[in-house]
Amino acid sequence: MKSFHSDTMKPTLKTLKLIPENKETPIHFLRNWITPSEYFYRRNHFKYPEITPQSFLLPIYGHVEAPLVFHHSYLKSMPSKKITMVLECSGNKRTYFEPKAYGEQWEDGAISHGIWKGVTLKSLLDMVVVKHGAKEIVFIGHDKGTRTDMEGIFHYARSLPIDVALQPDVLIAYELNGSTIPYEHGYPLRLIVPQWYGMASVKWLKEIQIIDHPFKGPFQTVDYVYYPHKANDLDARPVTNIKINSIIQQPLDYSILDTGTHEICGIAWSGHGSITTVELSFDNGSTWIKAKLSVDPKQKYSWTFWRYLWNVQKKGEYTILCRAEDSSGNVQPFEAEWNKKGYGFNAVYKVHIKIE
Template sequence: MPERKFTVKPSLTTRGLSPENQETPLEYLQTDAMNNYQFFRRNHFDYPSLNQANYRLLFGGLIKRPLSLSLQDLSRFPAKTLKVALECAGNKRGHFEPKTYGEQWGKGAISQGYWRGVPLAHILDLTGFSSHAAEVVVKGYDHGVRKGSEKNETYARSLPLEKALHLDTIIAFEYNGQPLSYKHGYPLRLIVPGWYAMASVKWVRQISVIGTSFKGAFQTNDYMYYPSQETDEGAFPVTELNVNSTIQTPLDMEVLDGSRHCIRGIAWTGKGMITRVEISLDNGESWLDADFHPPASSYEWVSWQYVWNPGKSGEYSILSRATDSIGRTQVRKAFWNRKGYGYNAMDHVRVFVY
């Protein structure tokens, strides 16, 4: 009999069961367009129950023409496909010092692929929104009791009108050429390129135009940077992705032989493009340029590599840092904030070469 070969899929790393929160083991990834199985999962509540047969997307608020769109209605609008990386605002939270409360994400609460959908602006233009419009509120079907509160709440976020009208802010119905998976927002989710993924609301139910600032709990309590441990002084909202990089291989505390090795990883930013990725093999004393191909768009990560010949045995402290086209470079210590958002310190692994 011929030998049977099995393909072992890496399991996601569980950070929470109810609601389900799981991250991707990035060191296993050999592609930059990840399938549904590999895509990280971030939920605030248990998965919602949907009546797919009667699904409608509602538009209301400060508009002249309220809309109720079926999936078939939406399919008649011009669509576009964007390659976008989505990163949880709490990605790498487990690396903060001192520690912050919340899911202790490692490096894997980030994934990317090809999203296809209708620009939100196309539909908002049909509604005849008011000249007093300030923000667009997007409400999902997911709801429950928010952590730290006794109230039953629905997940909802708002975007400034300018961001909502950006032609790359889309209502997505496909991922990698297939309908969205249920666990990633089927049948519709918002995709907001360049912003942390809390803005890309899943299981979209209703979109409303308002003339004031939205005060929902996931807008003004969660997803705020709180620089102080004791007070809310100096707080400001989480929006655009910070410039960042991750070392995929070698792994932290890995033992290597003295032959040639490829240090590889990814780098990304929420504004501009990645223009440089550097590697240090001596804990930041000196820096070397890594190789990468510029991305086709500013919304995707770049895959980088550096071929390393250790030369001698011993312990090595490897760092990576990325720079983007607006001049932002990763620093040694991340900006600490009480809820642990936006971690983007230089990545760091230690290895021993024998």
């Protein structure tokens, strides 16, 4: 059996942009259950913020009975929780949309898998006592800058519906993979929202505001919205949970291999449940063969590794298709739902192989 992984070479992050810094995880060359922190993808809208003493204070105010300011050290003294989860940019795989969508042309690496530790957001909201009639929780980051489509200085800010914010696994995190959150990933405090695309997990958390009306910030109502029509904004809806998805890590697209047995391996994930099936097709989808899954049933927000041993004796060109299904019955479609901003690409994955 041929192996596609080397123990002597080390991959690197792939740079899409330096300012603001946007870099992909070398996802095709990692078989780590937990993505090492140095290989976590980086998605920024602005330059990195300056860390000051104010950065260690977290005010929670607004539609509450008892507004409070929490210090970083106090949060670390509270009962903690760990969550192992997929973190994926909603623009992951944007480059595959046809017609093309404007934005960072992510390929497969705007995704990582880590262990986050912090306090539950619910425990903090219980302390400030959210008033009746609260509708959304707004999370404002320290990172700020200008936009090309409107005037002014904007902080990165997003909101969650109150029912989502109160879910027991939403965290105010201060650790990643057993160490302090790296500066590049939101130090000292970051919101962590399992099963939602990464735009919800606000970095460098500055303040939390409870409101009794819909939040209208540009990263809520302009960006991170599915616009299914090119000519207008009809049928727009917000980007929320991660769609069912998968990739073939190895072999790489347009690889040249010899005859024999090869391991085809990859990852599958979903924000709507656990992965139940991964299938491969070698005849353009006429028939499908199940791959072997590697699942941790205790980690409900984790990705799933899969593998299949492919014995090929006939020379020629092949297209290998891959699709996943989750516990909610979602199956990867043959075509992703096109949208103007290029979010949520999750079409059946394919690689082209030549056997010589």
